[in-house]
Amino acid sequence: MQHYSGFGLLKHSFSHHENWQRVWRNPTPKKKYDVIIVGGGGHGLATAYYLAKEFGVTNVAVIEKGFLGGGNTARNTTIVRSNYLWDEAAHLYEHAMKLWEGLSQDLNYNVMFSQRGCLNLGHTLQDMRDIQRRVNANRLNGIDGEVLDTQQVKEIVPVLDCSDRARYPVLGASWQPRAGVARHDAVAWGFARGADAHGVDLIQQTEVEDLIIEDGTVVGVRTARYGEIRADRVGCVVAGNSSVLAKMAGFELPLESHPLQALVSEPIKPILDTVVMSNQVHGYASQSDKGDLVIGAGIDSYNGYGQRGSYSTIEHTIQAIVEMFPVFSRVRMNRQWGGIVDTCPDACPIISETPVKNLFFNCGWGTGGFKATPGSGHVFAASLAKGEMHPLAKPFSMFRFHNGALVDEHGAAGVAH
Amino acid sequence: MFHIYCPYCCEYREEEEFHVAGQAHIARPLDPDACTDKEWGEFMYFRANPRGIHHELWVHGAGCRKYFNVTRDTQTYEIKEVYKVGEKPSVVADQAK
Numbered sequence: 001m002q003h004y005s006g007f008g009l010l011k012h013s014f015s016h017h018e019n020w021q022r023v024w025r026n027p028t029p030k031k032k033y034d035v036i037i038v039g040g041g042g043h044g045l046a047t048a049y050y051l052a053k054e055f056g057v058t059n060v061a062v063i064e065k066g067f068l069g070g071g072n073t074a075r076n077t078t079i080v081r082s083n084y085l086w087d088e089a090a091h092l093y094e095h096a097m098k099l100w101e102g103l104s105q106d107l108n109y110n111v112m113f114s115q116r117g118c119l120n121l122g123h124t125l126q127d128m129r130d131i132q133r134r135v136n137a138n139r140l141n142g143i144d145g146e147v148l149d150t151q152q153v154k155e156i157v158p159v160l161d162c163s164d165r166a167r168y169p170v171l172g173a174s175w176q177p178r179a180g181v182a183r184h185d186a187v188a189w190g191f192a193r194g195a196d197a198h199g200v201d202l203i204q205q206t207e208v209e210d211l212i213i214e215d216g217t218v219v220g221v222r223t224a225r226y227g228e229i230r231a232d233r234v235g236c237v238v239a240g241n242s243s244v245l246a247k248m249a250g251f252e253l254p255l256e257s258h259p260l261q262a263l264v265s266e267p268i269k270p271i272l273d274t275v276v277m278s279n280q281v282h283g284y285a286s287q288s289d290k291g292d293l294v295i296g297a298g299i300d301s302y303n304g305y306g307q308r309g310s311y312s313t314i315e316h317t318i319q320a321i322v323e324m325f326p327v328f329s330r331v332r333m334n335r336q337w338g339g340i341v342d343t344c345p346d347a348c349p350i351i352s353e354t355p356v357k358n359l360f361f362n363c364g365w366g367t368g369g370f371k372a373t374p375g376s377g378h379v380f381a382a383s384l385a386k387g388e389m390h391p392l393a394k395p396f397s398m399f400r401f402h403n404g405a406l407v408d409e410h411g412a413a414g415v416a417h
Numbered sequence: 418m419f420h421i422y423c424p425y426c427c428e429y430r431e432e433e434e435f436h437v438a439g440q441a442h443i444a445r446p447l448d449p450d451a452c453t454d455k456e457w458g459e460f461m462y463f464r465a466n467p468r469g470i471h472h473e474l475w476v477h478g479a480g481c482r483k484y485f486n487v488t489r490d491t492q493t494y495e496i497k498e499v500y501k502v503g504e505k506p507s508v509v510a511d512q513a514k
Contacts, residue, residue: 256466
């Protein structure tokens with residue numbers, strides 16, 4: 001693998017940047033692998049990367065039906081934070097946060113992780129009580145957090161309408177300084193490049209049509225393009241399509257796939273240097289380095305696999321944004337899109353063994369999977385390497401919906417993705 | 418944006434008047450105390466999530482406030498059929514897939 005550096009950039013500038021090595025190979029799959037990962041999004045590629053790098057399992061294939069990082073990895077609003085309420089979720093997302101903090105160095109690929117902080121606004125007394133509780137819980141778990149009052153919020157985001165004339169006045173916020181944003185595509189590309197360099201085969205344009213199961217044990221996958229590919233263990237990381245794959249394996253998951261929409265504005269001069277979210281008015285925004293406002297909507301309440309949602313959902317989100325930022329009222333929106341998110345009843349993921357032996361699922365991240373990408377990949381890789389779940393993943397077994405040990409994160413997950 | 422035919426109001430109305438209330442035709446266990454944890458968990462949390470034909474319960478929240486069933490394709494979003502609670506759907510998914 002070609003090492004990226006400032007010197008390399010200078011060197012290649014002399015040949016007009018025409019001689020850069022290809023970032024990853026485009027191999028034909030082998031007949032058999034130790035581990036097959038179905039799904040080449042951020043989480044799947046991170047899993048492959050950590051499997052090869054940290055756990056020494058390099059005979060790995062990632063099978064992707066489209067192109068790498070072309071699903072929800074390309075469609076999210078790139079926010080990274082770890083201020084979750086419950087211990088189980090907080091530990092998992094904080095594990096991811098710690099990996100984010102060294103990720104660009106680790107991958108030798110600039111994922112543009114920018115810790116610009118994240119505000120979760122409170123508009124009612126109950127919001128503020130919940131914020132205090134969550135910040136206290138975060139601090140006990142070693143996660144940074146502060147409770148801010150209206151004046152302190154105003155100082156951080158001068159363009160936010162903090163007046164008491166607002167329909168839902170800002171009473172305060174929780175503030176996580178280490179939260180931020182990252183460049184979503186670079187995360188997928190960085191992990192793909194790293195995995196490829198360690199010998200992982202990235203198989204694109206190949207849809208898994210069936211899982212091959214013999215005597216209750218998964219032994220491989222069947223693809224249209226390359227026929228059967230065998231493996232000792234199979235990990236499915238396919239987000240919105242998890243239920244479809246689970247059905248192939250003969251069991252059900254407590255997931256429902258919903259459209260989740262987002263939109264970006266035309267690029268404008270720097271005005272918002274942090275992430276602002278509000279569960280109450282149901283909108284959130286940040287500004288990308290390019291200058292466009294990145295705005296996330298809520299999910300459409302109906303099930304859908306169509307990667308598009310209803311206009312009314314977008315309209316509600318824009319109403320919330322204009323309510324919070326009257327100054328944005330004349331900004332024009334450039335693009336709007338949808339992804340399919342697999343939501344769990346308790347707003348927490350499923351990282352789990354399944355009724356089929358050697359088949360593992362990493363799914364159910366719902367509206368907030370991007371922030372967990374490295375952590376999710378790391379714990380899932382550990383689980384796939386050892387054949388038993390990583391301690392951080394154990395509370396997220398799919399069997400929690402039978403024994404009732406849910407991790408109810410609706411409060412901290414909220415609208416925030 | 419869906420235009421949904423309410424079988425009680427006998428009119429097409431815009432989606433915003435309605436709320437989806439999840440999968441249709443889920444029967445509450447007759448004797449909940451006799452359920453195993455698995456059965457109860459499945460009744461509570463496990464829902465069909467097909468890519469294709471799906472039967473779901475909608476409520477005309479800003480209209481007659483009555484519940485009814487909708488058969489919809491979750492891939493194309495096309496509404497195949499609307500029918501009242503207690504009725505059986507005439508459009509169903511192929512059992513093969």
